[in-house]
Amino acid sequence: MTTAKGNAPEAPEGYDKHAFEPFAVTVDLAVFTVRAAVLQVLLIERGQEPYAGRWALPGGFVLPDESAETAARRELAEETGLSDVTGLHLEQLRTYSEPDRDPRMRVVSVAYAALLPDAPEPHGGGDAARAQWLPYDRLGPLAFDHDRILADAHERVGAKLEYTCLATAFCPPEFTLGELQQVYETVWGTVLDRPNFRRKVLATPGFVELIPGAARLTGGRGKPAALYRAGAAAALHPPLLRPSREGRPI
Amino acid sequence: MTTAKGNAPEAPEGYDKHAFEPFAVTVDLAVFTVRAAVLQVLLIERGQEPYAGRWALPGGFVLPDESAETAARRELAEETGLSDVTGLHLEQLRTYSEPDRDPRMRVVSVAYAALLPDAPEPHGGGDAARAQWLPYDRLGPLAFDHDRILADAHERVGAKLEYTCLATAFCPPEFTLGELQQVYETVWGTVLDRPNFRRKVLATPGFVELIPGAARLTGGRGKPAALYRAGAAAALHPPLLRPSREGRPI
């Protein structure tokens, strides 16, 4: 880990025709999980100004020899306390660069969305700040422009459920079709017809594969459900569209 | 708005627990147009090392009081020589931040994709470098990681044609359905059935609207085509999917 270099880099040859201003570059993480049919978001309570006491997305600086992707995965491991985050779905969302988005200084932030299959209680994190899962609904205003980042992340995740096999990233290694449907219903905030959902999922080759043994599982009453694991496919053809939304955002 | 021109910002309160390293932040533009059934890209010939003589995407530094979006639009105006770029489609692609992507220094680049309805010959640009439209196919290797950026941009534009009304951004204010179909065929590199394309486009409310007068146009032989303009809709429901691609990237 390098220290802050005390002098600004001079614009090297080839850059001399432009103004040159160093920026701080950070990553912000929108980490989602589905627990008990509720979409949960990992948030950190800020301990100091600005926005002291408000909830914020976890994140931090990109280190000098890191890519943003590497920094995001490092922060994800730190904030969740998980030892292995290599299998988790992590996806770059977009970059937020409004000049006044951080009142302290000029910060450009690369936002990532991450999906977790279950929700381990978060580790304190490297910041010793309070990290906690909170339901996506019922969130007060977040710090900085994190409301918008989180809304963008939610929209992206919802859209990707339509045309990719991403939903399995919310599920444990072995899951029932009911649990998979629950993911769709929770993220989309809709109710789906169970036989039709089942027909669609099973008709998509490589989406899920049956665990062939009589392996079954019961969450309580009712007929035990067959267990599936994620398949090899990445995309859904044709897509599994959300029920009638007329004007969907781009 | 932050100052601190010329000297590195000190990590302010709240940031002191992190290492802090200033980065240069730039924008790179993948500017597309369709001319004569060929997908063209606006490129700049580099005059100096590294990659002297190679083609590169236009772009430049984000100025201290600019957002990346503002910088991208400014660069777009400079490079194309167009006086008004407010109506053009400009969309953030993703951010490239590999530590070694620019051998001179640490540069984080926010990439944008832009679509132009027709191809005015490019202005020299503020860099006095040679700017030129080149066909998307038959491009040698570009400078830096611009091959990958351009490929990502192409994939994104192709995907957005499926589920948005973006194709009209490639067309002049008044266009025929044949020209619109030409955009799809050129970007996708496929051939579409004309009656089916027509049926689909006209069945999507708000995609295009007929210019009601006997306004017609002939590009040469054949029956004159009716003229349309872009409608108010932004999304396509259901989408206009590319012909059979089995494993589509996410």
Next chain:
DNA sequence: CCTCTTTATAGTCCGAGTGACTATTAAGGA
């Protein structure tokens, strides 16, 4: 002027996909 070519436009046919719905199976609880 007539015919051929070209392009736009209209319409048909059929099969895949999906929404809405009903029926059956297999468990636990009263």
Next chain:
DNA sequence: TCCTTAATAGTCACTCGGACTATAAAGAGG
């Protein structure tokens, strides 16, 4: 044993889209 719950199976009709044919309206060339 009966009821409830949840998974699974199956039906029916409608829509959409791919493939295809037919017609209309222009220019080119004899």
